[in-house]
Amino acid sequence: MKTINIxxxxxxxxxxxxxxxxxxxxxxxxxxKNMQLVYTAKTIDELQMAVNAFERIGEAEKNKWEPFYxxxxxxxxxxxxxxxxxxxxxxxxxxxxxxxxxxxxxxxESEITTMEGFVHMMRVTVDPATRGQQYSGxxxxxxxxxxxxxxENPRALSLMAQMQYGTAQFFGASTAEACGTLNKxxxxxxxxxxxxxxxxxxxxxxxxxxxxxxx
Amino acid sequence: MKNxxxxxxxxxxxxxxxxxxxxxxxxxxxxGEPIPGANILLLNTYDGTTSGADGKFDxxxxxxxxxxxxxxxxxxxxxxxxxxxxxxxxxxxxxxKEEINxxxxxxxxxxxxxxxxxxxxxxxRALDIATTAGATADxxxxxxxxxxxxxxxxxxxxxxxxxxxxxxxxxxDGMLVLDAYGPAAPNTPSRGRFLPFMFKGTSFSTGGYSAxxxxxxxxxxxxxxxxEEQSSRTDFGLLSVGADVAHTQAWxxxxxxxxxxxxxxxxxFGLINQEVDWEKAPVSIEGSSAYRQRVGKSGMFKVYGxxxxxNFSLHHHDIDDPDxxxxxxxNNNFRYLNGSYKTSLNEKWSLRSGLSYTLTQNDVQxxxxxxxxYDEGIHSKVVFDGSLSDKVxxxxxxxxxxxxxxxxxxxxxxxxxxxxxxxxxxxxxxxYASNKFxxxxxxxxxxxxxxNQLSVxxxxxxxxKTGKTGQVSFAYGKFRQSPKNEWLRWDNQLAAEKSDHYILxxxxxxxxxxxxxxxxxxxxxxxxxxxxxxxFVLNNEGSGYARGVELFYRDNKTIxxxxxxISYSFLDTERDYLNTPYAVTPSFASAHNFSVVYxxxxxxxxxxxxxxxxxxxxxxxxxxxxxxxxxGRTKSYQDLSVNISYLPKPxxxxxxxxxxxxxxxxxxxxxxxxxxNNEGFYNSRAIRxxxxxxxxxxxxxxxxxxKSINQLPSL
Numbered sequence: 001m002k003t004i005n006i007x008x009x010x011x012x013x014x015x016x017x018x019x020x021x022x023x024x025x026x027x028x029x030x031x032x033k034n035m036q037l038v039y040t041a042k043t044i045d046e047l048q049m050a051v052n053a054f055e056r057i058g059e060a061e062k063n064k065w066e067p068f069y070x071x072x073x074x075x076x077x078x079x080x081x082x083x084x085x086x087x088x089x090x091x092x093x094x095x096x097x098x099x100x101x102x103x104x105x106x107x108x109e110s111e112i113t114t115m116e117g118f119v120h121m122m123r124v125t126v127d128p129a130t131r132g133q134q135y136s137g138x139x140x141x142x143x144x145x146x147x148x149x150x151x152e153n154p155r156a157l158s159l160m161a162q163m164q165y166g167t168a169q170f171f172g173a174s175t176a177e178a179c180g181t182l183n184k185x186x187x188x189x190x191x192x193x194x195x196x197x198x199x200x201x202x203x204x205x206x207x208x209x210x211x212x213x214x215x
Numbered sequence: 216m217k218n219x220x221x222x223x224x225x226x227x228x229x230x231x232x233x234x235x236x237x238x239x240x241x242x243x244x245x246x247g248e249p250i251p252g253a254n255i256l257l258l259n260t261y262d263g264t265t266s267g268a269d270g271k272f273d274x275x276x277x278x279x280x281x282x283x284x285x286x287x288x289x290x291x292x293x294x295x296x297x298x299x300x301x302x303x304x305x306x307x308x309x310x311x312k313e314e315i316n317x318x319x320x321x322x323x324x325x326x327x328x329x330x331x332x333x334x335x336x337x338x339x340r341a342l343d344i345a346t347t348a349g350a351t352a353d354x355x356x357x358x359x360x361x362x363x364x365x366x367x368x369x370x371x372x373x374x375x376x377x378x379x380x381x382x383x384x385x386x387x388d389g390m391l392v393l394d395a396y397g398p399a400a401p402n403t404p405s406r407g408r409f410l411p412f413m414f415k416g417t418s419f420s421t422g423g424y425s426a427x428x429x430x431x432x433x434x435x436x437x438x439x440x441x442x443e444e445q446s447s448r449t450d451f452g453l454l455s456v457g458a459d460v461a462h463t464q465a466w467x468x469x470x471x472x473x474x475x476x477x478x479x480x481x482x483x484f485g486l487i488n489q490e491v492d493w494e495k496a497p498v499s500i501e502g503s504s505a506y507r508q509r510v511g512k513s514g515m516f517k518v519y520g521x522x523x524x525x526n527f528s529l530h531h532h533d534i535d536d537p538d539x540x541x542x543x544x545x546n547n548n549f550r551y552l553n554g555s556y557k558t559s560l561n562e563k564w565s566l567r568s569g570l571s572y573t574l575t576q577n578d579v580q581x582x583x584x585x586x587x588x589y590d591e592g593i594h595s596k597v598v599f600d601g602s603l604s605d606k607v608x609x610x611x612x613x614x615x616x617x618x619x620x621x622x623x624x625x626x627x628x629x630x631x632x633x634x635x636x637x638x639x640x641x642x643x644x645x646x647y648a649s650n651k652f653x654x655x656x657x658x659x660x661x662x663x664x665x666x667n668q669l670s671v672x673x674x675x676x677x678x679x680k681t682g683k684t685g686q687v688s689f690a691y692g693k694f695r696q697s698p699k700n701e702w703l704r705w706d707n708q709l710a711a712e713k714s715d716h717y718i719l720x721x722x723x724x725x726x727x728x729x730x731x732x733x734x735x736x737x738x739x740x741x742x743x744x745x746x747x748x749x750x751f752v753l754n755n756e757g758s759g760y761a762r763g764v765e766l767f768y769r770d771n772k773t774i775x776x777x778x779x780x781i782s783y784s785f786l787d788t789e790r791d792y793l794n795t796p797y798a799v800t801p802s803f804a805s806a807h808n809f810s811v812v813y814x815x816x817x818x819x820x821x822x823x824x825x826x827x828x829x830x831x832x833x834x835x836x837x838x839x840x841x842x843x844x845x846x847g848r849t850k851s852y853q854d855l856s857v858n859i860s861y862l863p864k865p866x867x868x869x870x871x872x873x874x875x876x877x878x879x880x881x882x883x884x885x886x887x888x889x890x891x892n893n894e895g896f897y898n899s900r901a902i903r904x905x906x907x908x909x910x911x912x913x914x915x916x917x918x919x920x921x922k923s924i925n926q927l928p929s930l
Contacts, residue, residue: 030261045252049265052254055287056263059256085726094289127727127771141445171821171865 030057031066031198038074039202047078058101065109066198068102071095072115073202076122085126092119092126110150111200117142118159139163154192155200157185158207165213179214182207236300239273240307242266242286250311253288257298276300290314290650315605315647321680323655325690325720325733326423328361344411347812348825349856349874351911354407354417355396358436359829360810362733362765362782363421366831367803368852369883369902371404372396374803375421376737377761377788378433378714381699385409385436386428388517388555390571391616393592395436397499398547398577400491400529402883402902408523408549413505415441422716422735423690426641426657426674427598430616432696432714433737440519443507444470448919455912456480468509476501490905492530494542499525513565514558523549528580534888534900546578560599567598567612584626590700591619610657611642620700631704635697636664643674651680661695665707670695685723692716698743702753710755713741727772729780737761742792750794759790759798779813799845800835802884805852807832825858836884839897852881868915878907 034057038050051074058067075095082088096119102112120139124131140163146156164178189204242253249270256263262276276282278300284307286294291311298305343357350356355373359366365374372380385395387409399405411417416439420428428435443465450461459476481496489496503521510516528544555569570593577588598612616639621632643657655676662669674692681687695711703709720733742757763786771778786806791798810829817824831852838847858872875881881904888898 026261045268048252052252052263052265055254056256057261059285060259060261090289138445167865170818171862173864 027057027061027064028197031070035070035198038070038077041074041077044078044081047074047081050074051078055098058098063105065102065106065112066196068098068105069109069112069115069200072098072102072119073200076115076118079122088126089123092122095119108149110146110153110156113142113146113149114153114156114159117146117156121159121163136163136167140167152188152192154185154188154207155203157181157188158203158210161185161207162210165210175214182210182214186211235275235277236303236305237273237275238284238298238305238307240271240305240309242270242272242288242294242309242311244291244311244313250288250291253286253291253309253311255284255286255309258283258285284309286311290316313650315650320647320650321653321678321686323653323676323678323688323690324686324722324731325676325678325688325718326363326420326716326735328358328363328419328421344417346814346823346825346858346860347827348814348858348872349827349829349854351406351872351874351909352411354409354411354436354438356406357411358417358419360780360782360812360827361419362731362767362784362808363434364784365786365803365805365808366829366852367834367883368831368881368904369402369404370803371399371406373434373436375434376735376763377759377786377790377801377804379801379803382431382433382696383436384428384431384434384696385438387438387519387553387571388440388569389427389437389567389596389598390553390555390569391430391573391592391594392551392571393573393590393618394549394575397523397549398525398545400497400527400543400545401531402886403491403905408521408551409438413440413503413519414438422737423674423676423692423718425610425655426643426659426672426692427610427612429614429639429641429659429661429672430637430696432694432712432739440505440517441507442515443468443509444472446919448917450918451916452476453914454478455910456483469507471504471506473504474502487906487908487910490903492532492540494528494530494544495526497525497527499523510556510558514556516556517554519551519553521549521551523547534886535890535892535898541582542580544580548574548576550574563603564599564601567600568596570595584624586622586624588622589620589632593617606647608645608647609642610644611640613638613640615639620704622700622704633665633703633707635703637697638662653678663697663711666710668710670711684725685721688718688720688722690716690718690720702743705751706753709743709753710741712739712743712755712757714739727770729767729769731765731767733765735761735763735765739790739792742790744792745794748794748796757790757792759788759792761786761788761804763787774815776818777813777815779811781811782809784808796844802835802837802845805831805834821862823860825860827854827856829854829856834884837887838885838899839887847885849882849884852883853879854881866917866919870911870913870915872911874909875904875907880904880907 034050034053038047041047041050051071054067054071054074058071061067072095075091075098079088079091082091099112099115106112117139120135120142123135140160143156143160143163146153147160161178161182164181165175168175168178185207189207242250244250251266251268251270253266254263255266255272257276257278260278262274262278264272264274266272281297281299284296284298286309288311290313292314294309294311296307344350344354345352347357347360355371358364358373363375367374367380370380373383374380375383385392395408396405397408418437420435422434424435444463445465447465448463452459457476457478459474461472461474463470463472477500479498481498484493484496501523505519508516525547528542530540531543533539551573553569553571555567557567559565573592575590579586594614594616596612596614598610601609603609616637618635621630623630639659639661641657641659643655646654657674659672660669672693672695676688676690678686678688694714694716697703697711698709715738716735718733718735723730737760739759741755742759744754744757746752746754763784765784767780767782769780786804788804789798789800808831810827812827814823814825833848833851835845836847836849837845854874855876856874857876861869883902885899885901892898
C-alpha cells in the first residue's frame with residue numbers, strides 16, 4: 001500500500017504549488033470578471049460597482065497597476081454618462097487620482113499615459129468654448145508621449161487621430177494626417193498583443209466608427 | 216481508499232462553507248441619510264461590495280478571525296471597524312462623517328471675483344479678460360465690466376466703490392506693484408502695464424479682502440502668473456500700432472519666455488483726427504522675460520522682469536485763448552522685477568516667498584520747468600500656509616514694503632520726497648464648522664517708520680452654503696493705505712488713510728449660470744485734506760462714506776456657443792477731502808453703472824464675435840460759476856464696442872476691434888479757467904475722448920512643433 005502513502009504527499013506538494021499560483025489566478029480571475037463588468041456596464045451605478053471592486057483589489061494588491069488603471073477607466077466612462085458639468089469634472093478628478101496611483105507603480109506604461117490624455121480630452125467636452133484651447137493641446141501632447149512610450153499602442157494612436165481630426169475639421173484643413181494616424185491605429189488594433197492577460201482591449205469600435213469619416 | 220479521499224474533500228468543502236460569514240448592514244451619513252455607491256471592503260482581501268440605492272449592503276466572506284472592515288465614499292471620512300468573523304452573521308451600521316474638502320466646501324465670496332483656469336468654480340475666467348470687447352486686452356478694461364467698478368473714461372484705471380483710482384493695488388504672485396499703469400497724457404486713459412495672457416488666475420476683490428494684502432484702501436487685484444510652459448513656440452504679432460515678437464523655450468522642468476514689443480501710435484494718429492494736439496504721439500518699447508523652474512516634487516521658482524520706455528509730447532491749449540499753448544514732454548522709464556518661490560515643507564505646511572522691485576522714473580518738461588520724479592520700491596514677503604486639521608487652515612506671514620520717492624523741480628533746490636519703510640505681519644485662520652460654514656478671522660499689524668506708529672487692522676468673514684448651489688457671505692475689515700505720493704512728499708507726517716468695509720453677498724452658481732447680488736457699506740476716515748483750501752498745508756481730517764448694491768448675472772448655457780454677462784452697480788458716496796469745502800460726491804463717482812458683455816462663437820466661420828455695451832450715469836464736476844461745489848452733472852457715458860477674432864488656420868489669428876462703434880461724443884467732465892473773463896465768468900472746456908473710436912487690427916502668427924497652438928489665449 002505504498003501508493004496510499006504517496007497520495008497525501010503528492011496532494012500536499014500540489015496544494016502548495018497551487019496556493020502560489022492560485023493567488024495570482026485569483027487576481028487575474030477577479031480582474032477579468034470586473035473588466036467584463038466595466039466594459040459592458042450601461043449605467044453610472046453599474047460602473048460605480050465595478051470601480052469599487054477595482055479599488056478593493058487595488059487596496060489588497062499594493063504593487064499591481066491594473067486595478068487603478070481600470071478604476072480610472074471606469075470613472076472616465078462615468079463622466080461620459082454624466083450630464084451635469086460639475087459632476088463630470090468630479091469623476092474626471094477621481095479618474096486622475098486613481099491614475100496617479102497606477103503611475104506610481106508603473107511609470108513607464110503607455111496605457112496609463114493614454115488614459116491621462118483621455119481625461120484631458122474629456123475635460124474639453126465639459127465646456128468646449130473656454131477649455132478647448134488649453135485641454136485639447138494638453139491631450140494631444142499626452143497622446144504624443146504615450147505613442148513615444150509604445151508606438152504599438154492602438155488606443156493612443158486612435159485617440160490622437162480623433163484629436164487631429166477634430167482640429168483639422170475645425171480649421172477646415174486636410175484630414176490626411178488624422179486619417180493616417182487612424183489607419184495606423186486600426187492596423188495596431190489587429191496586431192496588438194500583450195503578455196499581460198489584463199492588458200486593455202477597449203477602443204476598437206470607436207476607431208472603426210471613425211473609419212467612415214476617413215473615406 | 217477512494218472513498219476516504221472523497222470524504223476528506225466533502226469535509227473540506229463543508230468546512231469552508233461553515234466558515235463563511237455574511238456581513239450585512241447599512242451606510243448612512245451623520246443625519247441618517249443613506250449613502251448609495253459606497254465601497255465596502257475587508258482590508259487586504261478582495262471581499263466586499265457596493266452599497267445600494269437604499270444604502271444597504273451584504274456580502275459573504277470566507278475570511279476567518281479578526282478583519283478590518285472599511286467603508287469609503289467620496290466626500291466622507293473613511294470608516295473602519297474591526298470584525299470578529301467567527302460568527303456566521305454580522306450586521307454593521309457604518310455612519311460616515313463628512314470630510315471638509317476644498318472642492319466641495321463653501322468659499323468666501325464677499326467682495327471677491329476670482330478668475331482662474333484651474334479652479335472650475337470661478338465665475339470669471341482668465342481668458343474672459345482677453346476676449347472682452349472694448350477692453351482692448353487690458354486687464355482693467357475687462358474688469359470694468361464687473362460690478363463694483365465705476366467707469367472713469369479719461370483715466371483708464373480701476374475705480375472701486377467710491378474709491379479713487381490709486382486705492383486699487385495690484386499684486387503679482389503676492390508681491391506689490393507700485394505703478395501698475397503706463398504713463399498717459401492728461402485726461403487720456405492709461406493702460407495696465409501687464410498683459411492678461413501672463414496670468415493663469417486673477418482675483419479681483421472689491422472689498423473685505425484677506426489680511427495678507429495691506430496698503431490697499433478699496434480693492435486688491437491679485438494676479439497669479441502662469442507656471443512653466445509645456446512646449447516651445449515663437450509668436451509674431453503685427454498690429455496696426457506696432458509689432459511684437461515672443462519666444463518660449465520649454466525644457467523638462469523649466470521654461471523661459473521673452474517678449475519685445477514696439478508701439479508707435481503716430482501713423483494711426485496721422486489717419487484719425489485726435490482731440491489731443493500731439494507734438495509727438497506716444498511711442499514705447501517694452502520687453503519682458505519670464506523664467507520658471509520646478510524644484511523637486513512641489514517647488515516652483517519664478518522670475519519675471521519687465522522694462523518699458525515711453526515718450527510723448529503734446530501742446531496744452533489755454534482755455535481762455537486756445538492759441539496760447541504750453542508744450543508738455545513726458546519721458547517715462549519703468550523697471551519691474553519679481554522673484555518668487557513656492558514649495559510644500561511637509562504634509563501640513565507650505566511656504567511662499569518673494570521679492571519684488573519697482574522703479575519708475577518720470578521726466579516731465581512743461582515749457583521751461585522740468586520735474587524729475589523718482590519712485591523706487593522693494594517688497595519682500597514670506598508666507599506660511601498650514602492645514603492644522605481638515606477643519607482649520609492657517610495663513611501667516613511677514614513682509615517689508617520699502618519705498619523711496621522724490622520729485623525734483625529744476626527751478627527749486629528743495630526736493631520733496633520721503634523714504635517710507637513698512638514692516639508688517641499678518642495671521643489668518645479659516646475655521647470650518649462643516650462643508651457648509653466657514654469663518655475666517657485674522658488681523659494685520661503694520662509699523663510705519665515716518666510716523667513711528669504701530670497699527671492693527673482686524674478682518675473677519677463668514678460664508679454659509681444655503682443649498683447645493685447657493686451661498687451667503689459676509690465680510691468686515693479695516694484697511695489703510697499711505698497717502699498718495701503727491702501729498703506725502705510735502706508732508707511726511709501725514710497718517711495713512713483708513714476705511715472700514717461691511718459686505719453682504721449672495722451667490723448662486725447653477726450649471727454654467729451665475730447670479731450674484733452684493734450690498735456694502737464703507738466708511739472713510741483720515742483722508743488727506745487741504746487746510747482752509749491751501750494745498751500746501753495738509754491734514755488728515757477728511758472723511759467719507761460709500762454704499763451700494765450690485766448685481767451680476769452670467770449665462771453660458773441658454774444660447775448655444777454664446778456667453779454673456781450683465782453687471783449693474785448702484786453707488787451712493789460722498790467725501791469731504793482735499794479741496795472740497797464740505798462732503799460732496801467726488802467727480803470720479805457715478806451712481807449707476809451698467810454693462811452687458813456678449814461673446815458668440817460661430818464655428819462655420821471659425822470666428823468669435825464679441826460686443827460690450829456700457830452705460831454710466833452722469834458724473835459730478837465743479838463749476839466755479841456756481842455757488843454749490845461739484846454741482847454740475849455730465850451727460851451719461853455710453854459705449855458700444857465690438858471685436859472679431861478669426862482663426863483661418865490653427866496657428867494664425869486675425870483680430871479686429873473697435874471701441875465706441877456708434878461714435879458717441881462722451882464727455883467726462885469740464886475744465887475751467889483759473890481766472891474770470893471780462894464778464895466775471897470762468898470759461899470752460901469739455902474733457903472728451905481722445906478720438907470717438909479706437910480701431911485696432913492685428914495679425915498673430917505662432918510657430919511651434921505642435922501646430923494647434925495659437926495666440927488665442929493671449930488675445
